[in-house]
Amino acid sequence: MPIFEFVCEKCNHQFESLMMASDRKNPVCPECSHKKVKKLMSAGSVRPQGIPSGSGGFALPKCAPAGG
Numbered sequence: 001m002p003i004f005e006f007v008c009e010k011c012n013h014q015f016e017s018l019m020m021a022s023d024r025k026n027p028v029c030p031e032c033s034h035k036k037v038k039k040l041m042s043a044g045s046v047r048p049q050g051i052p053s054g055s056g057g058f059a060l061p062k063c064a065p066a067g068g
């Protein structure tokens, strides 16, 4: 069964609830019975990201030949 996490917008209480396919309404907060809850993303997918390719290309200052 799909279990989704919700957070109450009133008391910020986080709870889990089952979401049936036929039941499309959000659950209510079990703490304060508030109806406005936000569904959280499932924290199960972790993928590496933010690694830029082609690092380097650092322009070092050349040592000018002194004298001459």
Ligand SMILES: [Zn+2]
Pocket: 008, 009, 010, 011, 012, 013, 029, 030, 031, 032, 033, 034
């Ligand atoms: Zn609440």
